[in-house]
Amino acid sequence: SFSSSNPKICVVGSGPAGFYTAQHLLKARQDVEVDIYERLPVPFGLVRFGVAPDHPEVKNVINTFTQTASHARCNFYGNVNVGKDVSIDELRRAYHAIVLSYGAEGNRSMGVPGENLPGVYSAKDFVGWYNGLPSCRELTPDLSCDTAVILGQGNVALDVARILLAPTKMLKVRNTDITQPALDALAQSRVRRVLIVGRRGPLQIACTIKELREMVNLPDCRPEMVAADFEGVSEALKDVPRPRKRLTELMLKTALETPGEKEQERRSKASRSWGFRFFRSPVEVLASGGRAAGIRLAVNRLEGSGDGAQAVLTGEVEDVPCGLVISSIGYRSLPIDESVPFDSRRAVIPNSMGRVQQAAGLYCSGWVKTGPTGVIATTMNNSFDTARSLLEDMDSGALDVSSTRPGSQSISALLAERGVKAVTFSGWEKIDDVETRRGEVSGKPREKLLTVQEMLQVARS
Ligand code: FAD
Numbered sequence: 065s066f067s068s069s070n071p072k073i074c075v076v077g078s079g080p081a082g083f084y085t086a087q088h089l090l091k092a093r094q095d096v097e098v099d100i101y102e103r104l105p106v107p108f109g110l111v112r113f114g115v116a117p118d119h120p121e122v123k124n125v126i127n128t129f130t131q132t133a134s135h136a137r138c139n140f141y142g143n144v145n146v147g148k149d150v151s152i153d154e155l156r157r158a159y160h161a162i163v164l165s166y167g168a169e170g171n172r173s174m175g176v177p178g179e180n181l182p183g184v185y186s187a188k189d190f191v192g193w194y195n196g197l198p199s200c201r202e203l204t205p206d207l208s209c210d211t212a213v214i215l216g217q218g219n220v221a222l223d224v225a226r227i228l229l230a231p232t233k234m235l236k237v238r239n240t241d242i243t244q245p246a247l248d249a250l251a252q253s254r255v256r257r258v259l260i261v262g263r264r265g266p267l268q269i270a271c272t273i274k275e276l277r278e279m280v281n282l283p284d285c286r287p288e289m290v291a292a293d294f295e296g297v298s299e300a301l302k303d304v305p306r307p308r309k310r311l312t313e314l315m316l317k318t319a320l321e322t323p324g325e326k327e328q329e330r331r332s333k334a335s336r337s338w339g340f341r342f343f344r345s346p347v348e349v350l351a352s353g354g355r356a357a358g359i360r361l362a363v364n365r366l367e368g369s370g371d372g373a374q375a376v377l378t379g380e381v382e383d384v385p386c387g388l389v390i391s392s393i394g395y396r397s398l399p400i401d402e403s404v405p406f407d408s409r410r411a412v413i414p415n416s417m418g419r420v421q422q423a424a425g426l427y428c429s430g431w432v433k434t435g436p437t438g439v440i441a442t443t444m445n446n447s448f449d450t451a452r453s454l455l456e457d458m459d460s461g462a463l464d465v466s467s468t469r470p471g472s473q474s475i476s477a478l479l480a481e482r483g484v485k486a487v488t489f490s491g492w493e494k495i496d497d498v499e500t501r502r503g504e505v506s507g508k509p510r511e512k513l514l515t516v517q518e519m520l521q522v523a524r525s
Contacts, residue, residue, distance in 0.1 A: 070137075071096045071458060072471035074159045076146045076400070078102035079109020080443045081165035081430020083129040088451035090135050093458075097137045099159075099472045101150075104198070105143045105487040105519040106495060107133070109167055111440070113197045116223040117242035118235060120509060125440055133489045139472060142487035143520065149484045150475055152401040156425060158474045160465045161454055164404065164413060164420070164428040165447070168395035168436040174215065178349030179391070182206070183356030187220050187392035194227055194246035196512035198519075204245075206355075207253035209387020213359050215346055216392035217262035222275040224390055225258045229285050229336050241503065241510045255388065257288070261341045263375040265366055266297050266315055267304065269340070273311045279338055280318050286331035288339035289319035300369065315340075347381060349389055358385040395436035410435065418450025425463060427454050491523030498522050 073089060075082045078100050086098045106112060108126055115122045133140050144150060146166070155162050171188040173179060185205055192200030212228055214221045227235075227242075232251040235242050242250075262269060280287065298316055301309055323331065343364045350358035361382050364375040397413070399406040405421055407414045412435050413428045420426035429450035430443050438446075457463035479486060495513060502511035513519050 067095070069468050071161075071465040072099070072159045072469045073097070073161045073163065073454070074099045074101060074155055074471075074475075075163045075165055076101050076155075077109065077164070077166035077430070077432075078107040078129075078140065078142070079165065079167050079430060080111060080125065080129075080440045081167070081433070081447045082109070082163070083107075083132050084444045084447035085163050085165055085427075085429045085451050086138055087128070087132045088448045089454065090132065090137055092451070092455050097139075097471060098135075099139045099141060099475075100133070101144045101146050101155075102140065102142045103145045103166075105516060105523055106492055107140060107142060107489075113192055113195045114220075115195075116191075116227065117195065117240035118226070118230065118238050120239050120241070122440070140487075140489040140492065141472070141475075142492060142523075143516075144479065144484060144486050147401040149482060150478060152403050152426075154478060155475065158470050158472070160469055161425050161427060161457075161463055163418075163450065163454070164400065164426065164432055165430045166397075166400060166432055168397040168411075168431040170396040170398045170411075171391075172394040172396050174346050174391050174393065176346050176348050178351055178356070179389075181349050181351055181356045182354065183209075183387055184349055184389045184391070187214070187216065187224050187390050188395060190224055190390055191220065194242055194250075196243040196246075196514050198514060198516045201245075201514050204249065205388070207249060207255050207388065210254060211257045211259065211384075211386040212255050212388035212390065213384060213386040214258060214260045214390045214392055216270075216394070217260055217340065218270040218392065218394075219272060219275045221260055221390075221392035222271050222279060224392060225260055225338055226275075226278055226282060228253070228255050228258055229282055229338055231284050234283060236507075239509055241508055241512060243512055243514060244506075245514070256336045258336075258338045259341050259384065259386070260338065261344050261346075261361065263343070263345045263364060264373055265342045266294055266312060266340070267300060267308070267369070268366075268371065268373055269311070269315070271311070273307070273314060276311060276314055280314065282338070284334050285336045285338055286334040287318045288337040289315075290339070290341065291320055293340070293342040294319055304370070341384075343375065344382070345375065345377070346391075350383060356387060356389050358383050359389055395431070397432045397436065418446070418453045419457070485520070485524070487520065487523045494525060495519055495522050 171186045189200050193203040344361040347360040347362045363378045363380040367374045396411045414421045418427050429447040499510040
């Protein structure tokens with residue numbers, strides 16, 4: 065029920081963290097009102113702009129988020145850049161509490177010479193490009209080379225490798241919402257070989273078995289590994305936890321076992337290849353004619369074992385010719401506003417159980433709380449934890465909700481003064497509708513609008 069005296073909470077960011085936090089708050093109490101502010105005109109964060117287009121099943125969480133957004137006590141305001149269009153102090157005056165769930169929009173850089181050369185991209189931008197993130201529309205990566213090197217061996221690295229090597233036919237028929245310009249560029253791509261490079265060894269690799277299996281089974285593609293990298297690995301297997309054991313077994317099978325006749329034939333006919341390169345760190349991107357032409361890698365050895373093993377330089381280096389370098393060594397959260405504490409070393413908002421340290425009334429959830437690791441389910445759990453902290457504080461009185469706050473009313477007035485036009489959830493539903501219909505023509509679940517301007521136009525139509 066609505067009452068001007070209801071506790072008013074705002075959430076900054078509409079990715080999984082924002083939506084799961086809102087969901088828990090709305091469910092737990094019959095009085096709280098939750099407003100979600102989002103920088104882009106469209107909701108869902110990395111579910112729309114990160115998750116690989118050939119993983120449509122992962123995007124089903126959107127149905128749950130849509131239910132939350134449709135809740136009578138929930139409102140969505142897209143196209144509002146918090147920290148710029150409206151400050152955190154202004155939100156603090158309008159709401160009883162703020163939950164910061166704005167994700168990790170920066171990326172870790174390699175910090176090596178040559179990393180700004182043409183032909184070098186961050187995985188974040190590359191993924192943003194094929195997923196239709198407006199700020200990455202003009203990336204138009206040069207795919208005219210034979211070999212691509214990806215630095216990093218997590219799931220994002222494997223997503224990028226798979227998209228680079230997947231037959232475009234497969235991306236077309238598998239119900240993907242990859243953008244048409246990306247599909248066209250990939251159809252013209254001359255990339256035939258992708259090396260996925262990691263500092264440490266096979267037992268430290270950061271991907272999961274689903275993503276590895278997809279590489280192993282990728283049509284028209286054969287594995288190309290270095291057998292010596294796997295020395296001693298099968299002996300070490302008995303002591304590792306089961307998920308890693310299964311992952312490593314699949315790697316060992318792929319790298320070392322002589323395949324059956326059918327698989328041999330498949331591999332010999334494949335026109336493309338992929339492989340892990342272990343124990344290597346980037347030293348320098350090598351240039352020729354003003355663009356990336358290779359990468360110099362330092363050769364490491366491992367000290368210690370298991371997850372804690374350290375890569376130590378041997379002093380040896382190795383040059384790998386390649387025309388495309390994609391660094392996939394991690395996303396990074398950015399500070400949002402001077403008034404919010406930020407731990408720039410760990411690149412997170414310092415917090416205990418989601419309560420921002422030394423900032424009563426501020427909470428955080430998702431990647432900005434934990435750092436940029438974990439799947440959607442992990443993000444869901446830590447967002448529920450944050451919601452529980454907030455509810456506890458309301459119950460205990462640590463969070464004072466007795467005074468009346470104006471909520472979105474005062475913020476809407478501020479935004480109007482500043483010429484910022486928020487997109488409501490029904491505005492998003494118009495965009496969704498247009499995208500879905502545009503997709504039907506080519507048998508895709510959606511054909512995304514690619515610019516903020518287009519999105520705003522449709523939302524206001
Ligand atoms: P985000 O999803 O990034 O959401 C943050 C939101 O905040 C964004 O919408 C952003 O626009 C908004 N925002 C940022 N700044 C502001 C601001 N100043 N004002 C207002 N709003 C702002 N997980 C899986 O389970 N399966 C997968 O297959 C999978 N694939 C992935 C692929 C990639 C490439 C990546 C990077 C991640 C993948 N994940 C996957 C992980 C999953 O996406 C994350 O766990 C989850 O999205 C983190 O949620 P979040 O809400 O913290 O951040």
